[in-house]
Amino acid sequence: MARTPATRLPAVIPGGVSHAAAAPPLDAAERSALSRLRRWGTVGSLLLMVGSSSSYGAATPIPNPVDGVRILGVLSRVGPAALACSASGIGLLVLCWFLIGRLAVAGRPRRLSRRQLVHTLVMWTVPLLVTPPIFSRDVYSYLAVGRMMAAGHDPYASGPYDVLGDGDPYAHQVDARWQHTPTPYGPVFLLVARAVVAVSGDSVIAGVLLQRLVELAGVALVVWALPRLATRLGFDPVAALWLGALNPLVLLHLVAGAHNEALMIGLMLAGLLVALGCTRRLGTGTAAVLLGAVLISLAAAIKITALLALPFLAIALARRAGGRWADLFRQAARIGIPAVLAFAAATVLAGGGIGWIAGLGAPGSVQSFLSVSTSLGTGAGAIGLLLGLGDHTQAAIGVTQPLGTAAGLLLGVAVMWFSWRGRIEPVLGLGLAMGAVVLLGPVIQPWYLLWAVIPLAAATAQPRLRKAAVWLSVLFAVIIMPNGATIPVFTIVRAVAVAAAVAAVALFFLARGGLPRSRPPT
Known part of the structure; x- marks a missing residue:
């Protein structure tokens, strides 16, 4: 069988702006x-x-x-x-x-x-x-989970209010929707939450400030990795920083809201940067690939969404190695084994097992008008009421949400295929796949948009994609109340x-x- 000639990613992606031609500074x-x-x-x-x-x-x-x-x-x-x-x-x-x-x-x-x-x-x-936390009470849920861990309770088996009671300073602050809900977050998140509560003790204020500092470390990782990744892909690092790091959603939700997306995205981006050989000290050898895979695995052990970065990383490495199916399988094993081992080690340290899988559906229990699939179900229910057919809103949502999730996943797989065939740069493909999963998923929170926007900021100069990212960021920044209620x-x-x-x-x-x-x- 004839072998496909080696295909390598160009140093500068067509349509991008090379970092070699640095622009002069601003005038007075x-x-x-x-x-x-x-x-x-x-x-x-x-x-x-x-x-x-x-x-x-x-x-x-x-x-x-x-x-x-x-x-x-x-x-x-x-x-x-x-x-x-x-x-x-x-x-x-x-x-x-x-x-x-x-x-x-x-x-x-x-x-x-x-x-x-x-x-x-x-x-x-x-x-x-x-x-205080702005736009959401999720930080209190994080701290309550840490309190459960410190007290020896399994946060995958019950909600914080069920085991801590109303007298606990953290459980008392959790949003009523999540007081009786097991956590959907991974083992690294449990370890971080337990460490924060161990330091803050019974002080809710200290716990919020410490959790914010943890997420600020994630923002710092984004600031460090984003321009370097953009430079590696042949795009302008300043434009990437403006769209991905100075973005109002980062300030309002990752900093002021202290959401764990900050640490997840920071670790995922750093993992991509290291594995693709964008750091001088580690170079492009096996150690860099292993460390990058571990960092992405740790990101997925906070929120499982980051796991989507691994197949795109395997595609990028395989195309650089020659672009054959054998290269893809070899690179998938090369990053998959250390990623699985890192996730397993974090699971053992946290001691919660894989109970987070059962909790993944918890966020979808909230109806989000930003979700396309949920809005379609709600609209179908409203039409049924107008036609005198009765209120079938929940039944309609029960159909449209799974269909939306399936459509998002299918689009993600299609983007992977186009990335493998060389039509889409893999980091850009990651952003597009994340966008499909977010926009078609059963629930959308404004900060979810950053899953897609930050990789896109580093990997594309296409005006349509960047304009869409800008205007969606503006819309999502102003659409939710500061108290989240x-x-x-x-x-x-x-x-x-x-x-x-x-x-x-x-x-x-x-x-x-x-x-x-x-x-x-x-």
């Missing part, structure tokens, strides 16, 4: 515009920090520790004002991020540097490090009106000083 007017955008974005973070003192502006602990405190407790008694502060902060962050993107466009004659972009990220991040509609409308007015005022002053342009005259 552009540096001034960047400085103004940084300051207004920092004001947005500060407004979020101020608004988080109220149960309308954040998922504050119960009872709220600032109630009755002078000055700090003022907004805690005026929920609508706190919500307006938080909404205004979100609007300013999204606006300033969008405009800074004009200075990060690949191919621009003058472009901001990676250091300037990371400096901006730090400025906007610092005020969010000391807030239900707020009266009229209160939301007033807060949005205030936020729109604040954003308009900011845009007016920014325009007076001169807005940055994507294509300035040379």
Whole structure:
């Protein structure tokens, strides 16, 4: 049988921008515009920090520790004002991020540097490090799981409220939807949660801050790996950092919300970077591939979604090795064995077995209007009511959700095939497959979008894909309430009106000083 000639990935992907041709730095007017955008974005973070003192502006602990405190407790008694502060902060962050993107466009004659972009990220991040959890109460679930581990309970067998009781400081804070639900997270997550609770003790505030620092380490991994991976693939590292790391969803949900996606994505991205030979010290040898596979396995042991990176890594390595089926099988074994061993070691250390498999369906029990499959089921139920056929919403959702999940998985397999055939770069394929799984899955949370956006930021310069990622990020950044719960509609409308007015005022002053342009005259 004739052997297929070796196919190697090019050093610079067609359509990308080589990092070799570095753009000149910004001129004085552009540096001034960047400085103004940084300051207004920092004001947005500060407004979020101020608004988080109220149960309308954040998922504050119960009872709220600032109630009755002078000055700090003022907004805690005026929920609508706190919500307006938080909404205004979100609007300013999204606006300033969008405009800074004009200075990060690949191919621009003058472009901001990676250091300037990371400096901006730090400025906007610092005020969010000391807030209560924002947009979700999931952090309290993490801490309650750690408490269960510390007390010798199996978090895969029961919910935190069932075994810890209402008197426990952590179980009391968990969202009512998850108080009686076993955790769906993997063994590495259990070990991290137990370590955090071991340090924080009974202090909920200390536990939240420590968990946020853990997730901040994941964000740091993204900042470290993303531009290097983009450079390896032949794309602009600054444009990748702007879309993937400075993204409002990272600030709002991975930092302020302290979601474990931060550590999952950071480890997954670092694993891809190391295994593909993008680090000078490890090179491209066996040690690099083994370490990369282990890092991805640890990411999957936090949330199983990261496991999707392994087949795309095998495809990338196999194509580099020659592009034959034998190469694919060899590379799959090369990364699969250490990945399985690492996952098994984490499982033994955590001591929870594989009970997380049974808990994977728990997030799908919540109806998410952002999910295409759930919305179709809800719409079908509404049509049945209009036609007088009765309320069959749950039955319709029971059909559309599995179909959506199956469609997402089939699209992911199709993307793998096209990646293997050389039509799609494997890291880009990972982003596309993640996007299909997220958008067609039974439930979508705004931070889930980052599963797809961050790999796409490193692996494509296609305008349509990048524009879709930008506008979905903007939409998902403003669509959920800061406290992650239900707020009266009229209160939301007033807060949005205030936020729109604040954003308009900011845009007016920014325009007076001169807005940055994507294509300035040379």
